[in-house]
Amino acid sequence: SNSSLESNLEGLAGVLEADLPNYKSKILRILCTVARLLPEKLTVYTTLVGLLNARNYNFGGEFVEAMIRQLKECLKVNMYNEAVHLVRFLSDLVNCHVIAAPSMVAMFENFVSVTQEEDVPQVRCDWYMFAFLSSLPWVGKELYEKKDAEMDRLLSQTESYLKRRQKIHVPMLQVWTADKPHPQEEYLDCLWSQIQKLKKDRWQERHILRPYLAFDSVLCEALQHNLPPFTPPPHTEDSVYPMPRVIFRMFDYTDDPEGPVMPGSHSVERFVIEENLHCIIKSHWKERKTCAAQLLSYPGNNKIPLNYHIVEVIFAELFQLPSPPHIEVMYTTLLIELCKLQPGSLPQVLAQATEMLYMRLDTMNTTCVDRFINWFSHHLSNFQFRWSWEDWSDCLTQDLEKPKPKFVREVLEKCMRLSYHQRIIDIVPASFSVLSPANPVCIYKYGDESNRSLPGYTVALCLTIAIKNKASNDEIFSILKDVPNPNQDDDDGEGFTFNPLKIEVFVQTLLHLAAKSFSHSFSALAKFHEVFKTLAESDEGKLHVLRVVYEVWKNHPQMIAVLVDKMIRTQIVDCAAVANWIFSSELAHDFTRFYIWEILHSTIRKMNKHVLKIHKELEETKARLARQHKR
């Protein structure tokens, strides 16, 4: 409650003041760290600093100096997100009578003048602009009261910068291509609209909790400090600024007609709430229960539809392009924790959100659809797959390649991976069977007696018996020698190792024998590694191995994915072969199925990790060589 917060602050200020002679540097360090890492509690700690400054002017001055030093450090090492928190903290110190308003305006003037620099990345100017604008919800009123002419000039410079800056990144970062029902705005444009509205409302901001207001009589007696002139550090080759963003919006006040009114998209309240909720996730992402509890205890939760804000902020992060700030599975588990803490309200908001996302699949970025599928299927698996599938019957009348039926198919496929085929058949209405995944069984061409006239059929039988009798690699090779090469007529036969029929007979038979589980298949790959390497020596060989794997396991995309992974890691195939196979005409009909992209992304990731690893080894070897030469 507010009064206990105030008495706590007063008490703490007293204790710290007494500790100052002995623990000053420690107290400075802790307060600076809190300013940098706990932005969601900003006004609590600025109040504390204000009280300390009122009791000990020198301490206030030292704190401001320490903050400026920390800000310079952060900018030097590219910690721009934390630097914004420091700037905001400093600006709120104006409200606590620690920093004189004119000196804060002067700092902002230096920030905004960065937009006049030539030959610097736009993201550099963007950051200084963001640091200025995003502090105004806290301190705009005070600065405008003291220095309105200067502020008007700054705002006019802001407007002209925002008009002339490039926005070609926006379509790449938007979750939906459509502007309805909510436009996906560029983050600075959105913030500018919010600040303009704030100014129109005469800088009245009512959402932020300001404990210092209760101490006004004490604080206004305090002497203020002037910020030293702050020159933004110059742009260097090593500077890496934050990426631009698009603001994700999925709700407005019409989505919760019973509850408190959701602040509009251009209200500064919306900005502050979203900033604070994102900061809470950033502070507590490793501790899911704490994170959920902190989100739900965000102050003002009876004046704002907090559950809607929380769900929107979480989906904003989950769908962020190019990547979410945290690992995707964190968001699934966080939402589950939130449902546990608010079982009477949050699940309904989540269901409403899911419905809305489903309705808007037609214009959703494909990467985001993939994340939606992964989240929804994993979420359902924690709730016995309970869902009102009939509500989505509209998708049954559409072409199977359209976004909605495709989404349902992919969700059901993923749900099956987390359970089993019959379960999925049981959980959907009978009408949805057309969208149900295939039973993930293996297709063994040589197991069908009607195929006994196929070339290689007899060899396949021999091979089966040999493998069951624990034949060695050499015995396998000698059995395979009997397989004719369908390509032999096209070639002079010299040094030609690619025999697609040999590959087919061997791979089909082996995978069929090892079909029982992933472990069985992996053991088979390991045991007969030498045979694989020989048969798949050439590029065509590698490609053909992948084709046969697909033929055997086309009903079980998960198996294909793990086999491809294992084959890359054991160098049976290489990344190039996988890419050629994925983009081949034979696989064109599966091109828009998500398992293909799962495999491609996984392959690229492995390649990247490998390149990084050997690059690192190269650098280390070079360094060692250099040291050798020095001797």
Added chain:
Amino acid sequence: AMSSCGTLSILRSDSYAELSQYRDQHFRGTRYDQERLLRKSCTLYVGNLSFYTTEEQIHELFGKSGDIKKVIMGLDKVKKTACGFCFVEYYARGDAENAMRYINGTRLDDRIIRTDWDAGFKEGRQYGRGRSGGQVRDEYRQDYDAGRGGYGKTVQ
């Protein structure tokens, strides 16, 4: 009352990824050795699985925190069938940590599963240590659990 030091330790807190109190009594080596291995391990023990949960399901779920190197199913020593636990080994410790943070305590096959750090798989550790061949916990269990062979062995 607010403790500033307490506030900062909240920021460093990573309780889900910490070692539990459990130490393997059959571990060959000192407590110190075991703890050293646990702290750098990429392998997790997973418990409270249904006997019917497959390697494929485990792979799908645990694959959400990173690339899996190996899944080893826990087996009844006598029957050689799944007996409700497994080991999941990742290539990178960070991926195992994320599994501890986000997969531990959630559901697989409708059951809340539990993960814990493991010092590393050794041949023989894939078998249950209960007298009847399954896990010890299923030896003395009094309740009926359809996914774990019904009543505990001593009750049967």
